[in-house]
Amino acid sequence: MKNIHVSTTVNGDELEFVCAPGETLLDSLRDRLGLKGAKEGCGTGDCGACTVEMNGEIVCSCLVLGAEAEGADLRTVEGMATGDKLHALQRIFIDEAALQCGICTPGILVAAQTLLERNPDPSESEIRYWLAGNLCRCTGYDKIVRAVQSAAAEMRGA
Missing domain, CATH: 3.10.20.30 (Beta-grasp domain)
Incomplete structure (x- = not known):
């Protein structure tokens, strides 16, 4: 072909x-x-x-x-990153230990960024819904959800 x-x-x-x-x-x-x-x-x-x-x-x-x-x-x-500067989601995922092995993390970050661009103040259930297609075997999802919430607040300037 x-x-x-x-x-x-x-x-x-x-x-x-x-x-x-x-x-x-x-x-x-x-x-x-x-x-x-x-x-x-x-x-x-x-x-x-x-x-x-x-x-x-x-x-x-x-x-x-x-x-x-x-x-x-x-x-x-x-x-996501701009030059040497990580996107808020990337930085906060590191700061809040929302990742471990890193296999799932890129997909979660892309999904979370798309969510936050559509809804800068999502509820926990909205975050969980948007990330439902991203499976992680290493972390619990609580740290991931909290990191997305923290990034959302920072990006809104809250």
Whole structure:
């Protein structure tokens, strides 16, 4: 089969890559573009470790074909920090020990950032709902939820 040329925007940068027709977006991000933040946990869309934002919606990049990124606007965990400065979510996850092994963390951060952009003052139940597609085997979810709440408050200036 013929490879596919893809033009897309990733973290604000216009990029191009070539992928095989059956290649996942996750593999394209990691292998073609060198963006290693999204991880493959399950390969079936159940764990959320590969969560990225595509055209404003969170998606499991293991379930999206690389070719589907044609003309899309993608955001990965690598796009959160600005220069040397971590995004508030990233910094607070570290400060509040809301992560351990790091496999699930990039997907959780992307999902949380998308939530906070839509709702800067989410309830605990809204946070848990938005993060329900992201499974973590190392931490309890309480520290993660509290970190998202703290980041939301800081981002609102509260």
